[in-house]
Amino acid sequence: MRKTIELEDPEIVRVLLGTGDCHLRRLRTALGLDIVVRRDQIHLTGEAELVNKGEETVSNLLKVIRNEQRLEAGDVERVLDSVLGSAHYAGLAEDLHTSAAEPLHDPQSNWQAGASLVGGRVRAMTPHQADYLEAVRTHDIVFAIGPAGSGKTYLAVAMAIEALTRGLINRLVLVRPAVEAGEHLGFLPGDLREKVNPYLRPLYDALHDLLNPQQVERFQERGVIEVAPLAFMRGRTLNNAFVILDEAQNTTTRQMKMFLTRLGRDARAIITGDVTQVDLPLGDRSGLAHAREVLAHVEGVAFIHLDRQDIVRHPLVQRIVDAYDEREAAEASSAKT
Numbered sequence: 001m002r003k004t005i006e007l008e009d010p011e012i013v014r015v016l017l018g019t020g021d022c023h024l025r026r027l028r029t030a031l032g033l034d035i036v037v038r039r040d041q042i043h044l045t046g047e048a049e050l051v052n053k054g055e056e057t058v059s060n061l062l063k064v065i066r067n068e069q070r071l072e073a074g075d076v077e078r079v080l081d082s083v084l085g086s087a088h089y090a091g092l093a094e095d096l097h098t099s100a101a102e103p104l105h106d107p108q109s110n111w112q113a114g115a116s117l118v119g120g121r122v123r124a125m126t127p128h129q130a131d132y133l134e135a136v137r138t139h140d141i142v143f144a145i146g147p148a149g150s151g152k153t154y155l156a157v158a159m160a161i162e163a164l165t166r167g168l169i170n171r172l173v174l175v176r177p178a179v180e181a182g183e184h185l186g187f188l189p190g191d192l193r194e195k196v197n198p199y200l201r202p203l204y205d206a207l208h209d210l211l212n213p214q215q216v217e218r219f220q221e222r223g224v225i226e227v228a229p230l231a232f233m234r235g236r237t238l239n240n241a242f243v244i245l246d247e248a249q250n251t252t253t254r255q256m257k258m259f260l261t262r263l264g265r266d267a268r269a270i271i272t273g274d275v276t277q278v279d280l281p282l283g284d285r286s287g288l289a290h291a292r293e294v295l296a297h298v299e300g301v302a303f304i305h306l307d308r309q310d311i312v313r314h315p316l317v318q319r320i321v322d323a324y325d326e327r328e329a330a331e332a333s334s335a336k337t
Contacts, residue, residue, distance in 0.1 A: 001048040005058055007040045015071050016042075016061060023061075023076050029222035030080050031057065057083045074239040074265050077170055125312045129155060132304045136270060139302040141260070143248075143291065144272045146306025149317045152272035153246050157206040159270070160242040164224070169268065170240040171223060174203040175259065177230040177250045200227050203246060230255060239264035248273035248288040250280055256287025 007013050017024045017037060028035050031054045033046040044054040060079045065071050124130040129151050135142045136159050144152040160172045204227065207216050219225040230251065245251070245259055248271045256271075263269055273288040280286060295301045308325075311318040 001051045002043060002045045003051050003055055005042040005044070005055065007042065007062075010040065012062065012065055013037065013040060015065050016058075018071065018073075018076075022073070023071060026073070026076055026080075026223060027054070027057065029224070030084065053083050072239075073237065077240045080170075124155070125151070126306075126310045128304065128306050128310045132306070133159065135302040135304050136268070139300055140267075141263075141269045141271070141295075141301045143288070143295075143301070143303045144270060144306065145275060145288065145292070145303065146310060147274055147276070147308060147321055149312060149321075150306035150308075150310040151312055152306065153202065153206050153244070154209065156244045156246075156270040156272055157203075158210055160244060161210055163242050163268070169242045169266065171242075172219075172225045173238060173241050173243045174200075174207075174225075174227045174246065175230050175233055175243065176200055176203055176246045177248075177255065200229070203227050203244075230259060233259055233262050236262055237264040238262050238267050240266045241268075243267060243269045245269065245271045246273075248291075249275050249278045249286045251287035252280065252284055253287045253290045256291050260291075 007016070018026075024035060024037065027033070031046075031050055033044050033050050033054045035054065036043045036045075042058060044051045044058075046054070057079055060083065061071060061076065064075050064079065068075070124133055128146075132142070132144055132151070132155060136156075144156065146152055157172075157174070160169075160174075163169045164172060204216070207225070207227075211219075216225060220227070230245070241264070243263065248256065250273075251259065259271075260269070271288065271291070273286075275286060275289050275292075278286045278289075292303060296303065308318055308321055311321065
């Protein structure tokens with residue numbers, strides 16, 4: 001089926017499309033339609049039911065533009081929510097093959113759920129991890145600080161996927177600083193995406209543990225999941241999103257402030273890192289360590305500290321961490337004397 005919507009003003013077309021056609025791309029992925037804009041006409045092509053929903057969506061967006069003289073990403077999401085309703089979220093949950101143990105909730109539903117189970121599939125393995133999951137359900141911003149293998153990133157991704165399936169947010173954004181990129185990125189082969197992919201690989205690993213690669217690719221094409229370097233966050237406002245910043249110890253104080261101020265309406269953030277593994281140039285202070293001091297008493301922000309007892313990788317990993325800690329303590333003691 002094909003429908004054409006006439007627009008009376010080129011300026012309205014520009015506002016409707018958004019900067020860099022961002023609103024147009026969001027409509028295509030959310031509605032599953034072929035949407036083409038030519039001059040003062042919008043052409044919608046697809047299944048009849050979807051085309052009708054697309055026509056209703058565009059009509060409502062035009063009302064917003066006429067009333068507000070602008071259109072923001074949050075406006076687009078609200079209109080999509082009102083038109084697509086619970087069917088949109090039910091379809092997403094079905095696509096993710098979620099467990100029937102956790103019923104689908106309305107987008108405005110409470111984040112509270114079982115204390116140690118995520119999506120019926122992932123369970124906290126230690127008391128600190130259970131505290132971590134509870135903090136995510138009760139705070140808008142959670143910092144998870146601890147050693148490698150303690151479940152910081154894995155549990156964050158699991159919670160984000162659960163939020164998607166329950167309709168609490170519309171998209172998942174995973175971010176990681178590419179620390180070495182400032183000096184060496186230009187020497188790596190390929191285009192920009194190929195250059196930064198090695199830095200983002202750990203995030204894909206976590207996603208692929210919980211979803212199959214085809215699902216991850218499909219959701220990325222639809223704009224439901226985004227994996228990007230931290231630098232790509234500058235200038236953005238993330239509404240209705242679950243945002244995860246991984247390896248946050250390798251952010252500068254300015255980068256951390258930039259990231260935290262990207263959060264928009266109905267957004268949640270988890271910031272993970274290990275303050276003992278900072279790879280920044282000598283003299284640069286870690287944004288994670290700084291945020292721990294600055295935000296310690298800010299309402300709505302939680303800090304969870306994991307330790308060696310929370311490491312759930314191969315049993316040798318904890319013994320390796322212990323051995324390095326003992327050697328570093330001995331060297332520090334020797335240096336003082």
